[in-house]
Amino acid sequence: MYVAVKGGAAAIRAAHELLADVRRGDRDVPQVDLAQIDQQLGGAVDRVMAEASLYDRELAAVAIRQARGDLFEAVFLLRAYRTTLPRLGDxxxxxxxAMQVDRRISATFKDLPGGQVLGATFDYTHRLLDFELDAPDLSATTPVCTAPPPPRVGDLLGADGLIEPNPDDGSTPADITRDPPTYPASRAARLQALSRGDEGFLLALGYSTQRGYGWSHPFAGEIRRGFVDVEFVPEELGFAITIGKVEVTEVDMVNHFSGTEDTPPCFTRGYGLAFGHGERKAMSMALVDRALRAAELGEDVAGPAQDQEFVLSHCDNVEASGFVQHLKLPHYVDFQAELDVLRRLRAERIEEEALKEAAE
Amino acid sequence: MSSGYNFAYLDEPTKRMLRRSLLKAVAIPGYQVPFASREMPLPFGWGTGGIQVTAAILGRDDRLKVIDQGADDTTNAVSIRDFFAKTAGVATTLSTRDATVIQTRHRIPETPLQHGQIMVFQVPIPEPLRWLEPRETETRRMHAFADYGAMHLKLYEDVARYGRITTAYDYPVLVAGRYLMRPSPIPRFDNPKLDASPALMLFGAGREKRIYAVPPYTSVKSLDFEDHPFTIESWDRPCARCGAADSYLDEIITDDRGGRRFVCSDTDHCNQRLDAKEKAA
Structure with missing residues (x-):
């Protein structure tokens, strides 16, 4: 009897047919269409776009449906598509x-220019399962915020010099999809990695900084969410034109800083940005961004969230998921080599013990 | 699949970037060249480094062989072979002798390689010092100074504790007398095949974004001690299928009473020997 894995190709084909069948499920239940996913599962679409770093709601919906709602798998599908797209420019x-905000809150001031705008949020909802949700009463229309863009909290603090300026030396930022990673990584490279990093991983890391693994003392200076214009300067025109709008959540965390010999004490920033309604992600990112600035601000690097190599080389869920799951691949050859070593060690031990017994 | 994507999937600027990295890798044998690894439609950890290297070097006249654990018919080998058959339309082969490019995971074929052939290894962790030092900033410095004492110490500790070196696979080698290199998780059995091989050996680690190479006829020495020389695996019986006594064997459990069979891990080698036997009979 020879039991090698013959017919691998046929088995793979059959497995994929089964997957297609399971994905579709009961044929009597209508298939979800892409507009339904986009409109009614917007949180999933936002997360997939953020972690795939590709802003396209329809493609994200395609990926989510194809992945049967497995969002990691959907991120992977969209990333593998994104990587084939040409880069036309920055x-x-x-x-x-200048964002038209539909949500804008600050935890540092009770009231401020532009006011507190709650917008659509899960905050303050009671997490009680709503069995009536299949027939919601939407007869009353809620007004949306149409006020002019409010000033940034960071700018209000900055006017008094209470917070560090956002440094911009005008240099072209790194592109982590085109440059291999090097350490120490620039802040631009770090922010890119974080903004496509896994939400769960960043959440846990951000959380760890609040529990003593890395010194942190954050305030949510401002959280704002809404659509912003994307502008591009085509070479042949020489001036910026608006090529579309993206919905983003932006978080400016205000952190304590004691100052150094060169700089008087002032607040420092942690920055977070995510596509769509990505508040949990953007807040986590802002905490981790600030934690990763420990070295440049002369703080001890003690917690995992402050460790660049640890954070940046493990935050990408496409990489992490692939490598963890590669353990499913056959390893007979290595395992045989391990067996060989183990058997030799055991044989030697048994031989030694036999000699010892004979001597006694 | 074949429409809408470039030849061998990757766009040409990406392939050029890869080839530049490969040229640098060949120029500095054993040195890990960072490269801007792309997401591939296969998961990281499943051969994306090897796939990117293969995509960068594949031409229309190439004949591609893909093996995993030495076998052409393991599921991931089938999947990668299909990928290139679809995206590049190149000829594929199961024969080591006929192949111009061989992408592999965990083995080097038993059939001796020839001048002009290229082996592409899938590499999970490229850094030989990684388990001794997790930081890239540190390991790059150690390579720069050829500071490999930690690895010798690790091997020595094995000898002190177990009486022998216990690294079973992915056994560290010194390339061209300079750079310490992981040969990828091939068994020790395959390490000697790297030394002064007439074939070009390319290593791709996609997730870790590193490429390295061993040019043809380059010295590749497995680390050892004078009184504890490097040894390879051996079996006290030949292949149960083709009778080969000099090939790497996979162990197959045949029943729940301790029954075992040992057969060649290299399916092409085993089948060629069987065919030859049948012809002779």
């Missing part, structure tokens, strides 16, 4: 100050 930096 957009102008997003001007989030």
């Amino acid at each position: 957009s102008e930096p997003l001007n989030t100050g």
Whole structure:
């Protein structure tokens, strides 16, 4: 009897047919269409776009349906598509100050210019399962915020010099999809890695900084969410034109800083940005961004969240998921080599013990 | 699949970037060249480094062989072979002798390689010092100074504790007398095949974003001690299928009463020997 894995190709084909069958489920239940996913599972679409770093709601919906709602798998599908797209150039930096906000809150001031705008949020909802949700009463329309863009809290603090300025030396930022990682990584490279990093991983790391693994004393200076214009300068035109809008959540965390010999005490920043309604992600990112600045601000690097190599080389869930799951691949050859070593060691031990017994 | 994507999946600027990295890797044998690894439609850890290297070097006239654990018919080998058959339309082969490019995971074929052939290894962790030092900033410094004492110490500790070196696979080698290199998780049995091989050996680690190479006819020495020389695996019986006594064997459990069979891990080698036997009979 020879039991090698013959017919691998046929088995793979059959497995994929089974997957297609399971994905579709009961044929009597209508298939979800892409608009339904986009409109009614917007949180999933936002997360997939953020971690795939590709802003396209329809493609994200395609990926989510194809992945049967497995969002990691959907991120992977969209990333593998994104990587084949040509890079035409860099957009102008997003001007989030000009954002038409549908949510804007600050935890540092009770009231401030532009006010507190709650917008659509899970905050303050009671997490009680709503059995009536299949027939919601939406007859009353809620007004949306149409006020002019509010000033940034960071700018209000900055006017008094209470917070460090956002440094911009005008240099072209790194592109982590085109440059291999090097350490120490620039803040631009770190922020890119974090903004496509796994939400769960960043959440746990951010959380760890609040529990003593890395010194941190954060305030949510401002959280704002809404659509911003994306501007691009085509070479042949020489001036910026708006090529579309993206919905983003931006978080400016205000952190304590004691100052150094060169700088008087002032607040420091941690920055978070995520596509769509990505508040949990953007807040976590802002905590981790600030933690990763420990070295440049002369703080001890003690917690995992402050350790660049640890955070940046493990935050990407496409990489992590692939490598963890590669353990499913056959390893007979290595295992045979381990068996060989183990058997030799055991044989030697048994021989030694036999000799010892004979001597006694 | 074949429409809408470039030849061998990757766009040409990406392939050029890969080839530049490969040229640097060949110029500095054993040195890990960082490269801007792309997401591939296969998961990281499943051969994306090897796939990117293969995509970068594949031409229309190439004949590609893909093996995993020495076998052409293991599921991941089938999947990668299909990927290139679809995206590049190149000829594929199961024969080591006929292949111009061989992508592999965990083995080097038993059939001796020839000048002009290229082996592409899938590498999970490229850094030989990783388990001794987790930081890239540190390991790069150690390589720069050829500071490999920690690895010798690790091997020595094995000898002190167990009476022998217990690294079973992915056994560290010194390339061209300079750089310490992981040969990828091949068994020790395959390490000697790397030494002065007439074939070009390319190593791709996609998730870790590193490429390295051993050019043809380059010295590759497995680390050892004078009184504890490097040894390879051996079996006290030949292949149960083709009778080969000099090939790496997989152990197959045949029943729940301790029954075992040992057969060649290299399916092409085993089948060629069987065919030859049948012809002779």
